[in-house]
Amino acid sequence: MSLTPVLARIDADLEKSTQRLLDLLRIRSISTDPDYQSDCDQAADWLVSDLQSFGVAARKCPTPGHPMVIGHMDGPADAPHILFYGHYDVQPVDPIDLWDRDPFDPVVENTPKGRVIRGRGSSDDKGQLMTFVEACRAWVSEHGALPCKVTFFFEGEEESGSPSLVPFMQENRDELMSDVVLICDTGLFQSKTPAIVTMLRGLLGEEIILTGPDKDLHSGMYGGVAINPIRVLSKVLAGLHDDQGRVTVPNFYDGVPELPDDIAQQWDDLKFDHGGFLGDVNLSHPAGEFDRTPLEMIWSRPTCEINGINGGYTGNGFKTVLPSQASAKVSFRLVGTQDPLEIRQNFRAYVKSMLPPDVQVAFKEHGASKASQMATDSAEFEQARLALSDEWPDAAAFVGCGGSIPIAGHFQRITGVSPMLIGFAKDDDAIHSPNEKYDLDSFHKGIRSWARILDAVSGASPSQA
Amino acid sequence: MSLTPVLARIDADLEKSTQRLLDLLRIRSISTDPDYQSDCDQAADWLVSDLQSFGVAARKCPTPGHPMVIGHMDGPADAPHILFYGHYDVQPVDPIDLWDRDPFDPVVENTPKGRVIRGRGSSDDKGQLMTFVEACRAWVSEHGALPCKVTFFFEGEEESGSPSLVPFMQENRDELMSDVVLICDTGLFQSKTPAIVTMLRGLLGEEIILTGPDKDLHSGMYGGVAINPIRVLSKVLAGLHDDQGRVTVPNFYDGVPELPDDIAQQWDDLKFDHGGFLGDVNLSHPAGEFDRTPLEMIWSRPTCEINGINGGYTGNGFKTVLPSQASAKVSFRLVGTQDPLEIRQNFRAYVKSMLPPDVQVAFKEHGASKASQMATDSAEFEQARLALSDEWPDAAAFVGCGGSIPIAGHFQRITGVSPMLIGFAKDDDAIHSPNEKYDLDSFHKGIRSWARILDAVSGASPSQA
Numbered sequence: 001m002s003l004t005p006v007l008a009r010i011d012a013d014l015e016k017s018t019q020r021l022l023d024l025l026r027i028r029s030i031s032t033d034p035d036y037q038s039d040c041d042q043a044a045d046w047l048v049s050d051l052q053s054f055g056v057a058a059r060k061c062p063t064p065g066h067p068m069v070i071g072h073m074d075g076p077a078d079a080p081h082i083l084f085y086g087h088y089d090v091q092p093v094d095p096i097d098l099w100d101r102d103p104f105d106p107v108v109e110n111t112p113k114g115r116v117i118r119g120r121g122s123s124d125d126k127g128q129l130m131t132f133v134e135a136c137r138a139w140v141s142e143h144g145a146l147p148c149k150v151t152f153f154f155e156g157e158e159e160s161g162s163p164s165l166v167p168f169m170q171e172n173r174d175e176l177m178s179d180v181v182l183i184c185d186t187g188l189f190q191s192k193t194p195a196i197v198t199m200l201r202g203l204l205g206e207e208i209i210l211t212g213p214d215k216d217l218h219s220g221m222y223g224g225v226a227i228n229p230i231r232v233l234s235k236v237l238a239g240l241h242d243d244q245g246r247v248t249v250p251n252f253y254d255g256v257p258e259l260p261d262d263i264a265q266q267w268d269d270l271k272f273d274h275g276g277f278l279g280d281v282n283l284s285h286p287a288g289e290f291d292r293t294p295l296e297m298i299w300s301r302p303t304c305e306i307n308g309i310n311g312g313y314t315g316n317g318f319k320t321v322l323p324s325q326a327s328a329k330v331s332f333r334l335v336g337t338q339d340p341l342e343i344r345q346n347f348r349a350y351v352k353s354m355l356p357p358d359v360q361v362a363f364k365e366h367g368a369s370k371a372s373q374m375a376t377d378s379a380e381f382e383q384a385r386l387a388l389s390d391e392w393p394d395a396a397a398f399v400g401c402g403g404s405i406p407i408a409g410h411f412q413r414i415t416g417v418s419p420m421l422i423g424f425a426k427d428d429d430a431i432h433s434p435n436e437k438y439d440l441d442s443f444h445k446g447i448r449s450w451a452r453i454l455d456a457v458s459g460a461s462p463s464q465a
Numbered sequence: 466m467s468l469t470p471v472l473a474r475i476d477a478d479l480e481k482s483t484q485r486l487l488d489l490l491r492i493r494s495i496s497t498d499p500d501y502q503s504d505c506d507q508a509a510d511w512l513v514s515d516l517q518s519f520g521v522a523a524r525k526c527p528t529p530g531h532p533m534v535i536g537h538m539d540g541p542a543d544a545p546h547i548l549f550y551g552h553y554d555v556q557p558v559d560p561i562d563l564w565d566r567d568p569f570d571p572v573v574e575n576t577p578k579g580r581v582i583r584g585r586g587s588s589d590d591k592g593q594l595m596t597f598v599e600a601c602r603a604w605v606s607e608h609g610a611l612p613c614k615v616t617f618f619f620e621g622e623e624e625s626g627s628p629s630l631v632p633f634m635q636e637n638r639d640e641l642m643s644d645v646v647l648i649c650d651t652g653l654f655q656s657k658t659p660a661i662v663t664m665l666r667g668l669l670g671e672e673i674i675l676t677g678p679d680k681d682l683h684s685g686m687y688g689g690v691a692i693n694p695i696r697v698l699s700k701v702l703a704g705l706h707d708d709q710g711r712v713t714v715p716n717f718y719d720g721v722p723e724l725p726d727d728i729a730q731q732w733d734d735l736k737f738d739h740g741g742f743l744g745d746v747n748l749s750h751p752a753g754e755f756d757r758t759p760l761e762m763i764w765s766r767p768t769c770e771i772n773g774i775n776g777g778y779t780g781n782g783f784k785t786v787l788p789s790q791a792s793a794k795v796s797f798r799l800v801g802t803q804d805p806l807e808i809r810q811n812f813r814a815y816v817k818s819m820l821p822p823d824v825q826v827a828f829k830e831h832g833a834s835k836a837s838q839m840a841t842d843s844a845e846f847e848q849a850r851l852a853l854s855d856e857w858p859d860a861a862a863f864v865g866c867g868g869s870i871p872i873a874g875h876f877q878r879i880t881g882v883s884p885m886l887i888g889f890a891k892d893d894d895a896i897h898s899p900n901e902k903y904d905l906d907s908f909h910k911g912i913r914s915w916a917r918i919l920d921a922v923s924g925a926s927p928s929q930a
Contacts, residue, residue: 032782092784095681160782201685205783214747216560216898220666220868223798224768225759226743227752230793231706231771238703241696278691282679285822287692294690303689306696307786312773313794317497317625318670318831319557320796321772321897328695329778331785333688357750366783403685432786433681 001143003455009138010447017134017447018108018117018440020050024088024126025106025119031066031089032160040066040156043088047154054137056152061172063164066156070175072149073136079148079458080380083178085407085419086129086185087158090121091432098434108440115440124431127438128184128423129154131446138451147458151178155407158185161205161367162406169414180380180457181411182450186423188442189399190273194388194449196381197421198374199299199400200408202334204343205307205366208236208351209327212359216312217322227358229326230311236354237328240304245289247304247332250346255337259300267295270397280427299400303333329366333402340368369406375418380457384420387456391449424449466608468920474603475912482599482912483573483582483905485515489553489591490571490584496531496554497625505531505621508553512619519602521617526637528629531621535640537614538601544613544923545845548643550872550884551594551650552623555586556897563899573905580905589896592903593649593888594619596911603916612923616643620872623650626670626832627871634879645845645922646882647915648872652890653907654864655738659853659914661846662886663839664764664865665873667799669808670772670831673701673816674792677824681777682787692823694791695776701819702793705769710754712769712797715811720802724765732760735862745892764865768798794831798867805833834871840883845922849885852921856914889914 010017029043030036044060044067051058051071058071066089075081093103101107106119117127132152139146153176157164169176189195212229213222242248259267274294278284288297297303311326313319332347334340348363355361374381376398388396401421411419424446430436475482494508495501509525509532516523516536523536531554540546558568566572571584582592597617604611618641622629634641654660677694678687707713724732739759743749753762762768776791778784797812799805813828820826839846841863853861866886876884889911895901 032784033780092778092780092782094778094780159784203685203785205785207783212748215563215895217746218868218897219768219770219772219796220668220798220866221763221892221896222746223770223796223867224753224762224766225751226746226748227750228770230774231702234699234702234771234774237696237699281682281687281691283677283691283823285692286690287821287823288689297689298686301689303684305684305688305693305785305787306699306777307684307784307788308777308779309695309699309774309791310779311775312771313557313559314773314775314792315498315557315559318672318794318796319497319624319772319897320668320670320770322770323772326774327779329783331684331688331783333685356752358748358752401685402688403683427686430680431686432683432784 001145001147003451005142006138006451007448009142010134010451013138014444017130018443021117021127021130021443022106024130025121026104028104029089029121029156030092031157033092037066040089044069044156047088050133051152054140058152061168063168065164068156068168069152069154071152073146075146075149075458080179081149081151082180082182082454082457083151083153083176084132084182084184085153085155086132086183087125087155088129089156089159090124090126091159093120095434100435116437117440117443118435118437120436122436122438123425123429124436125158125185127443128425128446131424131443132182132184132450134447135450135454138447139454147454151176158407165407166410169410173414177415178417181415181417181419182453183405183407183419183421184423185405186401186421187425187427189270189397191426191428193394194392194396195399196385196396197401198376198398200372200405200421201302201402202338202340202369202371202409203406204332204334204340204368205329206331206344206347207327207329207364207366208233209325209362209364210359211325213322213324216324219320219322222322226322227356228322229359230323232355232359233309233311233326233328236351237306239354245287247302249304249343249350252302252343252346255339256302257336259296270399277427298402300335302335302338305331307331335371338371340370344368370409372409372412374408378418381420383456384422384453387452388422388449391445391452422449422453466610466612468916470607471603471916472913474607475599475916478603479909482595483908486582486592486595486908487571489595490586491569493569494554494586494621495557496622498557502531505554509534509621512553515598516617519605523617526633528633530629533621533633534617534619536617538611540611540614540923545644546614546616547645547647547919547922548616548618548641549597549647549649550618550620551597551648552590552620553594554621554624555589555591556624558585560899565900568901581902582905582908583900583902585901587901587903588890588894589901590623590650592908593890593911596889596908597647597649597915599912600915600919603912604919612919616641623872630872631875634875638879642880643882646876646880646884647918648870648884648886649888650870651866651886651888652892654735654862656891656893658859659857659861660864661850661861662866663841663863665837665870665886666767666867667803667805667834667836667874668871669797669799669805669833671795671809671812672792672829672831673698673795674790674827674829675824676790678787678789681789684785684787687787691787692821693787694824695788697820697824698774698776698791698793701816702771704819710752712767714769714808714815717767717808717811720804721767722801724761735864742892763867765800767800767803770796772796800836803836805835809833835874837874837877839873843883846885848921849887849918852917853887853914856910856917887914887918
């Protein structure tokens with residue numbers, strides 16, 4: 001089976017492929033908000049139907065949360081079995097007033113930097129997921145078959161902590177076994193260099209709810225004498241970093257490794273444009289640990305971020321209320337062998353130690369995953385790197401990633417395979433933000449990249465990672 | 466003109482008076498939210514019409530914001546001219562899910578502590594305002610006239626900083642001149658002792674909006690390297706109090722007087738139930754300056770409170786966003802001769818001094834008023850105190866008040882009259898909170914109290930304060 005006609009088919013069908021993606025983007029599959037439960041279900045149905053349309057044996061698999069989609073298509077017996085993972089759920093859209101159009105009325109726009117697909121999920125992760133689906137469709141269209149056996153595995157809870165994922169993978173371990181795992185949820189390095197991510201940070205999500213008085217009070221009547229939970233919350237959060245930018249949670253840095261010299265050298269060679277990276281979002285000073293480089297701050301150092309805070313009156317005008325409650329959402333990005341459960345325990349103990357009498361705290365869990373390091377000595381890593389290098393102007397590289405993609409670690413633990421994280425998003429895609437987009441070029445060359453990788457990996461002997 | 470039939474008329478008409486108040490409470494006159502502008506207008510119309518119904522020459526007076534209502538009714542030439550002030554606007558109703566019924570569908574409820582009028586504004590200030598209107602109606606009903614000349618002056622912006630009030634009072638100074646000013650927006654001391662407030666705290670309202678990156682970011686991609694405005698805001702707010710509970714804004718305590726010994730003694734004699742006051746809202750520890758009594762904390766000491774805070778994702782679930790902005794509403798209660806404009810300047814300088822590079826701040830003003838001290842040596846203060854003592858089981862007292870009622874200072878500066886602040890609210894009225902109520906007993910005896918005060922003050926020689 002030759003690659004050449006497949007690439008030609010992809011080029012010829014780009015308009016049809018784009019229209020299919022727009023159909024999927026119209027579905028409001030926000031997984032974190034219970035109001036959108038039926039939309040998530042609808043997105044899963046759409047994917048099952050789309051896979052079936054070119055011969056994949058696909059089905060929707062129920063979970064206690066949003067459903068999984070699994071599909072299988074056979075291939076030559078001597079080629080390796082590939083599994084591809086993506087997620088069909090998307091982030092919430094607020095602040096909605098900062099969007100220039102309805103997040104779920106996607107469109108292809110001409111911009112000064114080229115054509116883009118605009119809409120929630122266009123980049124994270126529906127657009128990326130569909131690059132692989134379209135590559136497979138083109139293979140089947142030209143050759144009536146795939147060059148290797150492929151399993152499709154799509155999740156609908158990635159943006160809300162994946163509560164059903166691990167139990168599902170454990171229960172369906174045999175069906176999810178493969179020789180190679182591909183995941184498309186990452187980006188081009190510096191928006192141009194194709195990259196395989198081999199180092200991923202873990203994530204611990206925590207919510208703190210502080211309660212002082214048992215009802216909202218008038219700050220004229222009680223101000224000065226009744227404890228204000230926002231004041232206490234501010235002190236708790238302000239104490240999370242010391243004046244060197246280090247996280248103060250006790251024993252937080254246990255298990256944080258120093259970067260090996262060879263990796264440090266490789267990262268230096270990438271000539272990361274620190275100024276441009278920050279300048280793109282109107283910043284100029286790295287805000288993390290004072291003695292670390294920006295690339296370390298986002299790839300190999302752990303962090304603590306406050307992702308949301310709320311208390312009292314936040315509408316228009318002013319209200320002299322002394323609120324009963326205040327809350328914050330806090331997350332930790334983890335590296336090396338940091339243990340999220342131990343950090344959760346130490347974080348909660350720290351919060352409790354900061355509370356004055358009369359203030360109670362409640363905690364909510366929002367996920368806990370360890371960092372991951374891929375086994376890059378498997379042959380398919382180098383095959384995929386060379387295939388990517390054929391498609392793009394720059395040679396592909398092995399890199400780190402600041403984001404948390406817990407699925408990578410789940411595959412390592414449950415099926416024993418180190419997944420290859422390959423994606424085509426750009427830094428200005430505004431994922432998780434208003435006006436999210438995916439470059440039409442990312443979509444087009446992304447599809448072509450997967451066609452090449454299928455070809456490259458199929459031609460090689462299966463490798464047991 | 467005898468008082469006795471007036472009191473009997475009040476008792477006989479209580480049901481009708483209550484129904485009129487319920488009518489007024491149904492109007493959603495939330496002044497701080499522009500969505501309710503026409504409701505505020507409707508409340509003003511209702512009051513004009515109600516005053517006219519018993520012969521008052523009343524009219525609605527436009528302002529750049531919500532309208533004022535002014536009414537006049539003549540009286541005997543030898544009696545003093547009294548002006549009464551109240552406000553018809555109310556606080557917002559959120560958190561709406563903590564209300565047991567629609568805040569604007571008021572009702573008279575039987576409770577274990579007696580009958581109450583339930584609904585937003587029942588206590589603050591529609592119910593209190595109507596106590597005076599009903600007292601006047603009863604006088605006119607029995608005697609065809611009032612015992613003295615009365616001017617009614619109702620505002621619709623008290624809960625949103627009264628932006629139109631001072632210009633209006635200055636422009637209409639001649640029409641608002643009187644010998645005595647009565648204001649009904651305060652409460653019974655310890656929910657039972659009738660009180661005339663002679664010391665009021667001022668109020669400075671400020672809003673801080675911090676901006677870091679120019680868009681919301683993914684905390685995986687930027688977490689650790691991009692400054693987080695919530696983290697900075699926490700540090701700013703956490704630094705507003707030292708570990709002794711004192712406010713740290715530079716020069717904040719300039720103009721804060723120590724309490725005179727005789728007033729301190731008078732307050733000691735009140736036997737304030739500190740434990741009960743805090744226990745009512747499920748607290749047990751005074752949270753203000755460590756070396757002050759709770760009564761000082763709420764009456765004679767200045768404070769700094771955070772009334773609202775907002776940033777990042779605050780909905781259900783979790784979102785790993787690194788937000789572009791975070792904001793807080795901060796207010797200061799002021800005493801003595803503290804200068805709100807100087808404190809604003811020093812507060813803003815403090816905030817700016819706490820900002821790292823890359824974080825910008827914008828400020829919004831939400832009102833600035835000095836503290837007030839009444840000239841209690843005017844004869845009508847003692848006349849009113851005795852009249853109140855006749856109505857209630859306890860003898861009436863001169864007290865302080867932690868809340869800010871800027872109108873008191875405006876009268877002192879613009880008309881030269883020290884107003885008498887008399888009200889019948891109870892500590893558990895939940896003003897500004899869900900399930901606000903006003904005891905039917907407060908309403909009934911409040912009306913009777915004003916009938917007595919009109920009688921007492923009218924019989925005396927006019928006093929020029």
